[in-house]
Amino acid sequence: MATNAKKTADEQAPPRSWYGIVGLGWLIPGGGHFLLKRPGRGALLMGSVLLMFVLGLMMRGYMFQPQRGDLLTTIIYYGGFIGDLASGLPYLLATWMGYAQPDAAGHVHDYGTKFLVAAGLLNILAMVDAYEIAMGKKD
């Protein structure tokens, strides 16, 4: 009886406020899942995004800066900047600590650039997942 009452109360619980969860998920990859008491999934997301970001740095990837030009240049540089920024604290720390690499030729640099952007994009997916859990659309 008491269990049923608790279950009903849980089911009827209003969705949590998602701002803090998504914000923490942006700053610390996987942080939103930790806040939502999904430590296993949070650890996997954190490990994947952070490792990808660090590997991007170790491959001396280029960090995009917003830049205007023709349409393609604008899309690439603004899109790349948003992707980099989406990594949250790792991006901010790397920038504050003076990480700056020229956009050099070579497949390793090129992969590094893609790793840095992809880490941010994967973090956006993690943030969307945390949002859906917080809103009760997903368990």
Place this chain on the structure above:
Amino acid sequence: MPKMNLSHFEAALLFALFSSVVLGVITKRTDAERLRYGLRCFAYFMAALIGLGWLMRLGHG
């Protein structure tokens, strides 16, 4: 921070691995489904990597 040199294959393999983990974790509802989906994504990544690699090699002559 030490500089890392990876081959195309190693870099693409790591990219596929991390992307598959995230895709697996965020999409499905049960752990078994997540594991299966992650493995399937990784297999697709590898198939595309090897397939496109061969296509470029053959196309290049």
